[in-house]
Amino acid sequence: MTPLPADPSRPLLEVRGLRTVFHTLAGAYPAVDGVDLSIARGEVVGLVGESGSGKSVTGFSLMRLVDPPGEIVAGEVLFEGRDLLSLPESEMRAIRGDRIAMIFQDPLMTLNPVLTIGEQMIEAVTEHHGVGERAARARAVEALGQVGIASAAERLRQYPHEFSGGMRQRVAIATAMLNEPDLIIADEPTTALDVTIQGQILHEMQTLCEASGTALLWITHDLGVVAELADRICVMYSGRIVETGSADAVLDAPRHPYTAGLLGSVPSVNAPGTRLHQIDGAAPPLSARPTGCPFRTRCGNVLPVCAEIDPPLVGPVPGRGWRCHNPMPERDAA
Amino acid sequence: MSERVDTSSREPVALAPAIGQTPNRARILARLRSRPTARGAAIMLAILVAAALFAPFLAPQDPYDLAALSIFDNRLAPGAQSMDGAVYWLGTDSQGRDMLSAILYGLRISLVVGLSATAAAATIGTLMGLLAAYVGGLVETAIMRVVDFILGFPTILVALILLSAIGRGVDKVILAIVIVQWAQYARIMRGSVLVETRKEYVEAARNFAIPGWRIMLVHLLPNALAPILVVATVQVASAIMLESTLSFLGVGVPITEPSLGLLIASGFEYLLSGEYWISFFPGLALVVLVFSINLVGDRLRESIDPRRR
Amino acid sequence: MTPILEARSLVKRFSRKPDIAMRLLALAGRPVDRRTVHAVEDVDLAVAPGEVVGLVGESGCGKSTLGRALAGLHPPTSGEVVYRGKPVRELTKAERLAYTLEVQLVFQDPYASLNPRRTVRQIVGEALGVHRLAPRGEIAERVEAALAEVGLDASYASRYPHEFSGGQRQRIGIARALAVDPRFLVCDEPVAALDVSVQAQVVNLFMDLRETRGLTYLFISHDLGLVRHICDRVAIMYLGRIVEEGPAQALFSDPQHPYTAALVAEIPDVRRRKRRFTPIAGEIPSPMAPPPGCAFHPRCPHAMPVCRETRPALAPVAAGRQAACHLHTAPGASPAAISTTVGVPAP
Numbered sequence: 008m009t010p011l012p013a014d015p016s017r018p019l020l021e022v023r024g025l026r027t028v029f030h031t032l033a034g035a036y037p038a039v040d041g042v043d044l045s046i047a048r049g050e051v052v053g054l055v056g057e058s059g060s061g062k063s064v065t066g067f068s069l070m071r072l073v074d075p076p077g078e079i080v081a082g083e084v085l086f087e088g089r090d091l092l093s094l095p096e097s098e099m100r101a102i103r104g105d106r107i108a109m110i111f112q113d114p115l116m117t118l119n120p121v122l123t124i125g126e127q128m129i130e131a132v133t134e135h136h137g138v139g140e141r142a143a144r145a146r147a148v149e150a151l152g153q154v155g156i157a158s159a160a161e162r163l164r165q166y167p168h169e170f171s172g173g174m175r176q177r178v179a180i181a182t183a184m185l186n187e188p189d190l191i192i193a194d195e196p197t198t199a200l201d202v203t204i205q206g207q208i209l210h211e212m213q214t215l216c217e218a219s220g221t222a223l224l225w226i227t228h229d230l231g232v233v234a235e236l237a238d239r240i241c242v243m244y245s246g247r248i249v250e251t252g253s254a255d256a257v258l259d260a261p262r263h264p265y266t267a268g269l270l271g272s273v274p275s276v277n278a279p280g281t282r283l284h285q286i287d288g289a290a291p292p293l294s295a296r297p298t299g300c301p302f303r304t305r306c307g308n309v310l311p312v313c314a315e316i317d318p319p320l321v322g323p324v325p326g327r328g329w330r331c332h333n334p335m336p337e338r339d340a341a
Numbered sequence: 342m343s344e345r346v347d348t349s350s351r352e353p354v355a356l357a358p359a360i361g362q363t364p365n366r367a368r369i370l371a372r373l374r375s376r377p378t379a380r381g382a383a384i385m386l387a388i389l390v391a392a393a394l395f396a397p398f399l400a401p402q403d404p405y406d407l408a409a410l411s412i413f414d415n416r417l418a419p420g421a422q423s424m425d426g427a428v429y430w431l432g433t434d435s436q437g438r439d440m441l442s443a444i445l446y447g448l449r450i451s452l453v454v455g456l457s458a459t460a461a462a463a464t465i466g467t468l469m470g471l472l473a474a475y476v477g478g479l480v481e482t483a484i485m486r487v488v489d490f491i492l493g494f495p496t497i498l499v500a501l502i503l504l505s506a507i508g509r510g511v512d513k514v515i516l517a518i519v520i521v522q523w524a525q526y527a528r529i530m531r532g533s534v535l536v537e538t539r540k541e542y543v544e545a546a547r548n549f550a551i552p553g554w555r556i557m558l559v560h561l562l563p564n565a566l567a568p569i570l571v572v573a574t575v576q577v578a579s580a581i582m583l584e585s586t587l588s589f590l591g592v593g594v595p596i597t598e599p600s601l602g603l604l605i606a607s608g609f610e611y612l613l614s615g616e617y618w619i620s621f622f623p624g625l626a627l628v629v630l631v632f633s634i635n636l637v638g639d640r641l642r643e644s645i646d647p648r649r650r
Numbered sequence: 651m652t653p654i655l656e657a658r659s660l661v662k663r664f665s666r667k668p669d670i671a672m673r674l675l676a677l678a679g680r681p682v683d684r685r686t687v688h689a690v691e692d693v694d695l696a697v698a699p700g701e702v703v704g705l706v707g708e709s710g711c712g713k714s715t716l717g718r719a720l721a722g723l724h725p726p727t728s729g730e731v732v733y734r735g736k737p738v739r740e741l742t743k744a745e746r747l748a749y750t751l752e753v754q755l756v757f758q759d760p761y762a763s764l765n766p767r768r769t770v771r772q773i774v775g776e777a778l779g780v781h782r783l784a785p786r787g788e789i790a791e792r793v794e795a796a797l798a799e800v801g802l803d804a805s806y807a808s809r810y811p812h813e814f815s816g817g818q819r820q821r822i823g824i825a826r827a828l829a830v831d832p833r834f835l836v837c838d839e840p841v842a843a844l845d846v847s848v849q850a851q852v853v854n855l856f857m858d859l860r861e862t863r864g865l866t867y868l869f870i871s872h873d874l875g876l877v878r879h880i881c882d883r884v885a886i887m888y889l890g891r892i893v894e895e896g897p898a899q900a901l902f903s904d905p906q907h908p909y910t911a912a913l914v915a916e917i918p919d920v921r922r923r924k925r926r927f928t929p930i931a932g933e934i935p936s937p938m939a940p941p942p943g944c945a946f947h948p949r950c951p952h953a954m955p956v957c958r959e960t961r962p963a964l965a966p967v968a969a970g971r972q973a974a975c976h977l978h979t980a981p982g983a984s985p986a987a988i989s990t991t992v993g994v995p996a997p
Contacts, residue, residue: 057845118858171933173656202872202916203949206929213926228846231875231918235925242827259921266845272850274879283858283879285850289815305847397754541763545823549777549830550750563767 017088017156018045019189019222020069025082027061027068029293036293038064038077040246046190051223053233055269056117056132056243059290062226065243066192069093070109071099071226086190105135108183112195114175117182118167124178125163131185150181156209173204180212187219194226209236230269234258239326242266245290245301248320252327260338262329264308300332308333352623370455382636389630393448400442401427405597413435419617419618433620434607439619443604444626450600454511455581456520462580465519466526467566473527473533476558491524495650497586504592514593527574533565537587580632585627601627652735653696654866655720655753655834659729662690662715686937689715691890692729694964702860702867704800704881704898706874706913710937712890717836717870721753751777754827758839760819764811770797771807772909783830793951796825799862800855817848824855835859836868841876842930853880874917878902886910889937891962898972904989906973909951911991930991944976950986956980 035097039061044053047195056062067073069084071091084091086107086151091099111117118132121125125147130141144163151159154177167175176196183191193212197205213236227233233240233254240257242250250263261267270276271284286303291297297304303313310333322328344618392399412630415437422428431440491499500517507513537543538561546556585602587593589609594600601623608619652775665686674908690712697703707713718724720731731738733749741749757763766774775793778784794804800821811819817976820840827835837856841849857880860866877884878898885895886909894907905911912930932949935941943949947957956976957989964974977983 055928057847127879173933201934202874203708203912204933206916207931210929230917230920232847234920235918235922238924254923258923269846270920274846274853274875275919275921276918277879279879280857282854283850285854287851288847289848290816406816541757541759543764544718544723544828545757545763546765546776548721548755549780550747550749551776551780555780559768560765564765 009103018049019048019087020044020046020224021067021083021085022069022084023085024090025065025068025079025084027064027073027079029077031294033294035078035080037246038293039068042082042243042246042248043280044241044251045326046222048189048237049216049220049222050326051213051225051237053237053240054224054226054241054243055228055230055233056226057228057290059293060243061246062243063194064223066109066194066226069192070103071106072103089225098139101135104131104183104188106188106192107192108186108188108290110176110179110191110196112198114172115167117179117216118175120167123164123166124170124182128163128178128185131182131219135186145183146185150185151178152180153184153215154178155207156181157324158254173200173207176200176204176208177211180208180215184219188221190222190224191216192224192226193337195228197232198229202285205232212236230258230273240251242269245296247295247301247330249302250329251320252322256327261335263302263331264306264333264335265302266304266329267335268307300330308335342463361384363646364416376443376640379636379640382633382640385629385631389448389471389626389633390452392445393452396442396445396449400439400445402442404438404443404446404599419622420618431461431622431631432616434604434619435611437498442623443599444601444623447599447604447623448626448630450511450594450598451584451627453582454515454518454600455577455583456593458515458522458571458580458584459577462519462522462576463526463569466523466528467530467569469523469560470532471525471557471565473536474531474538475561477552481531485531488524488527490522492528496521496583499585500583501592504587509592511594511598514584514587518583521578521583522576525576526569526572529568530565533568534561537565543611561621571638571642574641575635578638581634582631601630631641641642651698653732654662655868656696657693657716657720657729657734658732659694660690660693660716660719660726660731660733661728662712662719662724663727687937688890688940689937690719690726691940693887693890693892695892695895697866697868699833699866700860701883701922702869702881704877704884705868705870705887706872707887708872708934710889710934711887712937713846713870713887714838716887716899717720717754717838717868717964720868721752721755721836723755743766746783749912751781751783751830753833754830754835756820756827756835756840758835758842760816760823760843761811763823763927764819766811768859769808769810770802770822770874772823773811773822774829775808777826780874781830792829794831797822799828799859799878800825801831815848816844817851820852821846824852824859828859832865834868835864836870838870839872840869842873848903849876860907868891874902875919886913889935890938891945891974892948892972894971895964895974896968896973896974900968900971905991906967906971906978906985907946907975908945908952908977908988910973911988912949915991919971951991952977952983953984954980 014084022042022044024035025042028035028037029195037051041288042065053066054062063072064077068079071079073079080093086102102113103254103329125135125144128147128150129140129143132138132146133140147163148159151162156162156174156177167178170178197208200208209232212223215221225233225236237254240252240254241248242257244265248274250257250261250266257266257327261270265286268284268286272286274283286305291301291304303309306313312332316332318330318332320328320330387446415433415435417498419430419432421571431444434441434443469484473481499521503515503520543560545558584593584600585605588600588602589606591606594603596603604623605620605627608616663686693716704845705713705716715724719726722731732754733741736745738749738922768934771790771793774796778789778792779786793807797804797806802818803826811822814822841852844852845987853876856867858868869877869881881898883896884898884901885892886907887893887910893903894901894910901910902914905914916929930949935948943959944950944957944962947953950957962976962979963973964972965978967973967978975988977985977987
């Protein structure tokens with residue numbers, strides 16, 4: 008498929024009112040509950056949330072990879088203006104792995120254990136582009152070289168289990184970059200890695216995305232990584248985006264009490280040896296979310312209205328907003 | 342690439358603990374109920390067990406009471422009337438015994454042998470496997486080599502040799518079945534315990550200087566038992582089969598306490614002369630019994646093993 | 651002051667015992683696979699009463715094995731563990747029980763570390779009953795007191811672990827340790843498996859318990875930000891050995907080993923934006939085949955010929971600080987180079 012000419016006035020990806028539910032014996036629970044999100048070309052967006060916040064389900068929903076008992080029930084995912092949710096599966100398959108690629112926490116999820124990585128990478132190229140195997144192989148070698156894998160031609164003949172955890176993640180990234188996608192959705196790709204290896208992977212992702220103009224949706228629970236990597240940040244809680252804005256605005260002048268609480272609990276912002284600022288309680292399970300604002304049971308700023316009305320997203324400018332009846336006082340972004 | 346991405350089901354599995362708060366037992370029962378074949382099998386099994394249990398009240402005749410038998414009624418076809426007017430719905434055998442009554446009582450013996458042999462074999466095998474996995478070293482080597490030895494021979498052969506040495510009898514058949522079947526439980530239990538032993542709660546118990554016997558019985562046993570329970574249901578069926586085979590071959594239960602296998606054997610010589618019912622109906626009862634136990638067992642395995650859901 | 655717990659030249663190796671099949675194949679001429687994991691190699695570490703010592707390193711560096719060896723769960727291959735000045739292997743039976751109970755572990759995985767088939771009361775009270783540390787009638791009371799101490803309601807005692815969230819389960823694990831009145835807690839990545847918003851709660855609990863109970867901690871973690879926050883002293887491990895050790899603030903602000911410098915540079919920081927990641931190159935070598943000389947030399951930008959041949963000893967480099975690096979001792983080398991470890995372009 009030939010890429011459409013880029014329209015600079017339009018975001019690369021625009022998500023409106025996305026809602027994904029999980030069916031259980033006791034009923035359908037929304038894991039993603041009305042998410043709006045937009046990503047511009049070449050932009051790095053951090054989607055931050057705890058386990059159960061719906062951040063991963065959001066990523067899978069964008070790729071239409073939600074398996075039963077999950078189901079996408081509402082919303083639009085506009086990729087260059089086309090709604091991915093209404094495309095036939097065959098067209099969606101042409102987009103997946105070509106224009107939008109995904110990287111997971113466990114790279115073995117995408118690597119087939121009984122095929123060499125060469126076979127898998129070559130197939131990933133020839134499936135989407137009418138090129139011969141020789142050209143596809145050359146592209147695979149080039150991509151592996153770009154993520155810092157030495158003697159790439161030989162390593163193409165190896166199986167996934169012959170690679171270490173960090174190397175496997177590199178292979179997954181190289182595979183995702185093969186067709187120079189417009190967007191990579193990365194779901195906690197460095198969480199299982201050691202810190203020095205995480206640094207290497209972050210470095211390679213950053214360099215590659217800048218060089219090819221690829222946009223990046225980085226899904227993580229780690230505020231520190233997102234702070235150092237992202238242009239914009241969306242904070243998710245209980246299936247909703249509760250705060251969004253530029254990295255500077257969200258991190259330096261958070262308005263939602265949840266964001267402020269998360270940032271306050273980071274050890275480096277507390278004086279050594281003192282108690283950390285903490286958010287009490289735990290995120291409610293999908294089946295027992297409170298009425299009104301889902302954060303109110305843990306919130307220090309709670310008002311009577313919070314139990315009744317789910318706060319809408321409000322904000323001073325497009326792209327900056329929070330869902331809170333009683334936000335944190337305004338501060339200046341550094 | 343895309344093909345590979347969307348084949349596996351990941352996220353729903355990862356999310357399941359957050360959503361599925363239903364207790365384990367209720368979920369397993371719900372799953373068991375949700376399959377019509379398994380449900381049918383479970384109902385059939387319940388009927389057979391009830392029939393065996395209440396045989397003295399259901400059976401028209403006491404097959405052990407030789408005085409109640411009339412030799413004139415021998416080898417009557419199904420549905421025939423006796424001298425005194427009663428109907429033999431499933432016919433009679435060469436002694437004039439009502440087949441329906443004989444099957445009900447035979448079912449009793451087959452079930453008693455199957456259940457008690459399985460219970461004893463599972464208990465012994467479970468404890469042996471637990472000991473082997475937890476203690477390790479020489480104990481493990483000794484137990485597991487015996488297990489390998491037993492599992493290396495055809496079950497029926499070992500049982501035949503044993504019984505020809507110790508003689509017939511319900512208790513002896515049970516003993517023979519236990520000897521050939523405990524090894525399988527021991528092997529499964531050892532694997533299951535080895536998995537559990539690596540979990541941190543066992544380390545925690547050791548760190549509290551909890552005695553080894555207590556770690557084994559209180560911590561490891563309950564957590565490693567699930568696969569044993571599943572295998573045991575299927576093994577009940579194979580114990581019944583084994584008992585029937587041994588009885589059919591004449592080394593199993595004594596003639597005074599005929600099980601299904603012995604009933605089949607007793608009708609065998611008349612099969613070719615067209616008097617099929619003496620073997621056929623006990624055989625049918627055996628097939629239905631074993632088949633329904635296996636179906637229930639299979640479904641149980643599926644509900645317990647998350648990978649097979 | 652006598653250290654409460656000490657490792658002296660501690661070595662722990664794990665080797666696979668050849669089974670019958672392997673021995674048979676060996677008879678047939680196939681070489682036996684006798685790979686040995688060098689988990690902990692010649693470690694000296696002393697923890698003074700009341701201290702919080704951080705043990706930091708990446709996966710496979712032996713930090714968990716060292717922690718478990720100190721808690722008495724892994725008998726050392728050689729060297730010894732010394733509890734209150736007395737080698738553990740010389741303790742009498744009663745002293746040994748006291749040591750085992752006084753040195754408690756808090757585990758990483760809040761799911762695997764609680765027996766799913768026991769109630770909270772049974773879990774927390776088990777050791778009290780088994781060792782008769784409290785009269786039968788008082789166990790319930792002691793359990794409730796331990797639960798209260800970690801911030802859990804007494805009514806939770808009759809519930810099962812699956813009814814709790816990760817953070818609550820971690821509290822139950824801590825209550826279980828507190829029930830036997832420990833002096834020393836070995837915490838093995840105790841918050842790594844928890845949600846960010848819950849991590850702070852558990853960290854605060856540890857800090858409160860230090861105050862109220864005067865506990866001593868060995869805090870094992872890969873999270874340098876957290877270690878910097880709560881520890882007095884820190885030891886950095888790489889491939890089974892301690893490569894640097896010293897007071898937390900000094901060690902983080904002025905690393906004396908290139909590996910420490912690389913780790914410190916990788917601490918994610920919410921105050922840093924759009925960072926240019928210039929990471930240290932290379933992978934962690936396998937603990938089954940550690941490189942000769944200094945184990946870090948294949949990744950070290952300052953590696954000299956001597957680093958490939960001789961392993962540097964852990965030696966004092968400043969007041970209260972030790973490091974194992976040739977840059978401090980080799981003629982012509984300058985320790986000042988350590989601060990430039992990261993930022994050198996990856997090869």
